[in-house]
Amino acid sequence: MAREQKASLCVLLFSILLLSKGSFGSESSKEEAYVTLLYGDEFLLGVRVLGKSIRDTGSDKDMVALVSDGVSDYSKKLLKADGWKVEKISLLANPNQVHPTRFWGVYTKLKIFNMTDYKKVVYLDADTIVVKNIDDLFKCSKFCANLKHSERLNSGVMVVEPSQALFDDMMRKVKTLSSYTGGDQGFLNSYYSDFPNARVFDPSLTPEALKARAVPDMERLSTLYNADVGLYMLANKWMVDDSKLHVIHYTLGPLKPWDWWTAWLVKPVDAWHSIRVTLEETLPGTGGGKNQKDELVVKLLFMLPLCALLFCIYRSIQGREGSLCNQIRYIYYKIRSNGTLGYSGVSTFSTLNSSYQLQSKVPQHLGAVSVVVCFTALLISVGVSFLIVPRQIMPWTGLILVYEWTFTIFFLLFGCFLLLVHQHGKKIAIQTESSSLDDSGKGHQRGGVPCDVTTLYYGLVMVFLAIAAVSLPYILGITALFLRLGLMVGVAIVLAAFMTYASEHLAIRWFLKGLEDRRETSRSKSICFLC
Ligand SMILES: *[C@@H]1O[C@H](CO)[C@@H](O)[C@H](O)[C@H]1NC(C)=O
Numbered sequence: 232m233a234r235e236q237k238a239s240l241c242v243l244l245f246s247i248l249l250l251s252k253g254s255f256g257s258e259s260s261k262e263e264a265y266v267t268l269l270y271g272d273e274f275l276l277g278v279r280v281l282g283k284s285i286r287d288t289g290s291d292k293d294m295v296a297l298v299s300d301g302v303s304d305y306s307k308k309l310l311k312a313d314g315w316k317v318e319k320i321s322l323l324a325n326p327n328q329v330h331p332t333r334f335w336g337v338y339t340k341l342k343i344f345n346m347t348d349y350k351k352v353v354y355l356d357a358d359t360i361v362v363k364n365i366d367d368l369f370k371c372s373k374f375c376a377n378l379k380h381s382e383r384l385n386s387g388v389m390v391v392e393p394s395q396a397l398f399d400d401m402m403r404k405v406k407t408l409s410s411y412t413g414g415d416q417g418f419l420n421s422y423y424s425d426f427p428n429a430r431v432f433d434p435s436l437t438p439e440a441l442k443a444r445a446v447p448d449m450e451r452l453s454t455l456y457n458a459d460v461g462l463y464m465l466a467n468k469w470m471v472d473d474s475k476l477h478v479i480h481y482t483l484g485p486l487k488p489w490d491w492w493t494a495w496l497v498k499p500v501d502a503w504h505s506i507r508v509t510l511e512e513t514l515p516g517t518g519g520g521k522n523q524k525d526e527l528v529v530k531l532l533f534m535l536p537l538c539a540l541l542f543c544i545y546r547s548i549q550g551r552e553g554s555l556c557n558q559i560r561y562i563y564y565k566i567r568s569n570g571t572l573g574y575s576g577v578s579t580f581s582t583l584n585s586s587y588q589l590q591s592k593v594p595q596h597l598g599a600v601s602v603v604v605c606f607t608a609l610l611i612s613v614g615v616s617f618l619i620v621p622r623q624i625m626p627w628t629g630l631i632l633v634y635e636w637t638f639t640i641f642f643l644l645f646g647c648f649l650l651l652v653h654q655h656g657k658k659i660a661i662q663t664e665s666s667s668l669d670d671s672g673k674g675h676q677r678g679g680v681p682c683d684v685t686t687l688y689y690g691l692v693m694v695f696l697a698i699a700a701v702s703l704p705y706i707l708g709i710t711a712l713f714l715r716l717g718l719m720v721g722v723a724i725v726l727a728a729f730m731t732y733a734s735e736h737l738a739i740r741w742f743l744k745g746l747e748d749r750r751e752t753s754r755s756k757s758i759c760f761l762c
Contacts, residue, residue, distance in 0.1 A: 261293060262349055262350040262351070263292050263293070263349060263353075264294065264349045264353075265292055265294045265295070265355060266295045266296075266343050266352045266354045266355070267281060267294075267355050267356065268296075268339065268340055268343075268356075269296050269297065269298045269299070269302050269306070269357060270299050270301050270339075271299075271301035272301070272302060272306050274357040274358075275302075275309065275310070276507070276520050276522075277358050277487070277488070277489055278296055278315070279310070279313055279510055279520060280506050280507050280510065280520065281355060281359060281360055282294050282313050282314060282315055283313070283509065283510055284360040284361045285361050286314065287361075287506065288361050288362075288364040288365070289364055290361075290364060290366050292366065292369075293316055294314060294315045294316065295315065295316045295318055296310050296315040296316070296317050296318070297339075297342065298310075298317055298318070298319055298320070299320055299321070300321070300322070309514050309517060312513035312514050312517075313510075313513050314513075320339065320342055322339050323338040323339040323341060323342060338414065338415050338418065340386060340414075340415040341401055341405070341415055341418070341419075343389075343391050343393065344393055344394065344397055344398040344401060345393060345398040346391075346393040349393055350393075351369050351390065351392050351393075352390075352391050353365065353369065353388075353389070353390050354386075354388065355387070355388055355478065356387040356480065358482070358488065359387060359388060359479065359480045360478070360479050360502065360503055360506060361477065362477065362478070362479060362502060363475075363477045365456065365477050367434035367435075368452070369390070370432075370434065370436060370441055371432045371434075371450055372390075372432070372448065372449065372450050373446065373447075373448055373449065374389070374390070374391060374423060374448065374449040375449065375450045375452050376389045376390070376419075376423075376426070376449075376451070376457075377451065377452045377454065377456065378426065378451050379459070382427045383411075383420050384416070384420055384423065384426050385416065386416040387457055387480050388452065388456055388457040388478055388480065390452070401422060404422060405418060408421040408422060409421055423449055425449075426449055426451070429448075429449045429450050429451045430447060430450055430451065431450065431452075431453060432450040432452055432453070454470070455475050455476055455477045455478075456477050457478055457480050458471065458476050458477075458479050458480060459480050459482050460480065460481045460482055460483055460497060461482045461483055463499055464711075464712045464713075467710060467711040467712070479499060479502060481497075481499075481500070483497065486500075488503035488504070489503075489507075489520075489622070489623045490623065491620075491622060491623070491625065491626045491628065491629030491630070492630075493626075495630065495701065496716070497712060504626070507519065507520040508520070522623065525621040525624055528619075528621050529621065529624055532619065532620060532632050532636065533631075533635065536635050536636065536638075539639070592659060592660075592663070592742075592746060593742055593743070594655075597652070597735075597738050597739060597742060598735040598738065600738070601648070601734040601735050601737070601738030602731050602734050602735055604644075604648045605645060605731070605733075605734035606727075606730070608640075608641050608645045611640065611644065612638075612639075612640035612641035613633075613637050615636065615640055616633045616636035616640065617633060619636065620632045620633050620636065630701065634697070638694060638697075642690060645734070648738075649686070649741045652738050652741045652745065653741045653742070653744055655742065655745060656741070656742040656743065656748075657745040657746070658745075659745075660745065660746040660747075683740075683744075685740065686737055686740075686741075689736075689737055692729060692733070693726065693729065693730060696722060696729060697726060699722050700719050700722035700723050700726060701719060703718055703719075703722055704718045704719065
């Protein structure tokens with residue numbers, strides 16, 4: 232009796248064990264892994280967000296990051312803290328030496344076919360995110376990928392059954408097979424030349440049906456598993472049902488989701504950022520995808536122009552008889568009396584009589600020179616701002632910092648130019664010593680409040696237009712990339728036209744001012760040219 236009971240208990244236990252194995256998938260999670268590749272620290276944030284997105288969809292499979300020499304020890308530590316298994320790999324040399332050096336090592340991706348510790352791996356590029364569970368992909372056959380336009384497979388998302396024999400075969404053929412990209416993707420297209428004829432993988436297949444069927448050599452994945460942001464941009468929407476999307480792939484070259492400006496151009500980057508902000512602080516100071524070095528730079532960049540501005544204001548108040556209150560009152564008075572943006576400002580510096588004489592003293596090329604200086608200053612300020620602002624900060628921080636620095640550098644450069652013009656005007660006035668000028672300037676500006684409101688107005692209009700160029704598409708709710716860019720370019724053209732006019736006008740204005748102000752020397756030496 233007792234033996235029989237024992238035996239039946241054993242059978243029961245055994246069958247429970249079998250059942251549980253069957254229902255939870257025949258492979259343990261350790262035989263399957265998500266894999267990505269990291270060539271340098273630039274992609275670290277991308278991999279962190281990818282990992283978080285995988286875990287957010289409830290998957291507990293292994294996550295393996297293959298890292299090459301370019302990745303720092305800190306990045307590896309951070310990835311480990313995030314839950315990645317970090318494996319060092321050496322770059323796989325490009326056998327086609329004709330290609331430029333930037334393609335060196337692009338065959339490295341083939342190494343996932345050599346990850347024989349795992350039965351199956353799902354490879355994801357560092358610029359992808361998973362928005363819906365994709366554990367079903369492990370049911371896919373030996374090799375699965377997406378077919379993109381031009382009937383070519385995309386190597387951004389792949390399901391691979393690693394095999395030493397397969398990998399060795401690839402390594403043998405890597406020298407002979409052509410690669411249209413000069414890299415792994417082109418090679419894989421040659422290696423799996425029959426891929427366009429593969430059937431589409433059906434993720435809803437039951438384990439029984441999977442077992443019953445003949446395993447195909449390769450299968451195609453639907454677009455839902457590799458939704459290309461480039462295609463989204465064309466139609467300004469996903470061509471598939473949004474709610475069924477599984478993997479978003481941010482393919483666009485210079486528009487990687489971790490660069491702050493991308494969020495201002497590409498709508499689907501919002502999804503990436505919503506995951507990024509939830510990144511945990513697995514190492515100190517890394518919550519929300521932050522980075523301690525960038526944080527410090529951001530603080531410095533933010534404070535520096537503000538401190539300089541405060542210093543200027545302080546100097547301009549201290550250096551003159553008028554208090555801040557007086558200056559504000561003066562500006563108010565100016566606005567009331569002028570009523571315009573001061574387009575007629577030149578003549579306010581002198582009486583109508585001498586105006587003509589003054590105008591004739593303006594150097595012939597002053598206008599053209601000022602336009603060239605203005606646009607050169609603009610290019611330099613925008614260029615420098617983009618260079619000094621860290622790329623992987625939050626979109627708002629990036630935008631504000633770039634604006635702050637563009638304005639600061641531009642107004643400093645162009646302000647210096649106006650001061651030079653002012654000095655030049657003075658020099659010419661001293662050289663010519665016309666008696667009529669002596670009278671005209673007297674008692675008008677001298678000793679008064681030195682703020683030049685017109686210059687201030689021009690500056691403000693420029694600032695307004697520059698901000699409008701970026702914010703208008705958002706205010707109008709335009710999300711299409713080309714329409715957004717078009718609108719930005721439109722406002723930018725208006726801004727350029729205004730700057731052409733303003734720079735010429737201001738240069739002449741400051742030159743004439745120099746002619747009149749020749750006796751005063753202190754004012755022009757002020758750092759703050761606006762006040
Ligand atoms: C492929 O994997 C094997 C076994 O893991 C390893 O010995 C070999 O070095 C790998 N080949 C390359 C090129 O990485």
